Amino acid sequence: GQQLNQSPQSMFIQEGEDVSMNCTSSSIFNTWLWYKQDPGEGPVLLIALYKAGELTSNGRLTAQFGITRKDSFLNISASIPSDVGIYFCAGQLVGQGAQKLVFGQGTRLTINP
């Protein structure tokens, strides 16, 4: 099925470092969302973006909805151990009738103490 191109696939960083990940698509979306998933659990919503060009922050997290509607990025500042997990971007399709989400393949974040 269709998926977004999410990069990087994995990141190994030191505690305190900043993190950046992004998603691109050949399709236009009208909503972008970022989720975090811990092992054996469902995705937890981090940030939702509804307008092209929108820049939104949630604590140490910042995300932007690309102006072309085909990309988004997520930044995490000053990483801490509880940031470890898999981060997924998801886009909601335009004009398809359904409200289904299309997901990226995830970015696995590992933090070295």
Added chain:
Amino acid sequence: DTGVSQDPRHKITKRGQNVTFRCDPISEHNRLYWYRQTLGQGPEFLTYFQNEAQLEKSRLLSDRFSAERPKGSFSTLEIQRTEQGDSAMYLCASSSPGAGDTQYFGPGTRLTVL
């Protein structure tokens, strides 16, 4: 806890058996979704309900799969004659058009078919 709940959290079954999963959405959400997630991948859309109406089904949803939401509240997903390839995490999400239609996920049901 007023989030999305799923039951069971884990299910181990033998090939050929039928299994049924339940999802209880956030109470004021009228839209409910089922996704499937295999190891190392993002979730993939299966089907979607608005109230009790099933409005879209993915091609991933073979004829062995059926989903219902009879009263527009909880939903069930049944898999008949399970195959090893059905092993995955089955995720349920719900949303409300009045709240940006943002989808909130439950904890998932991990299915293992032996």
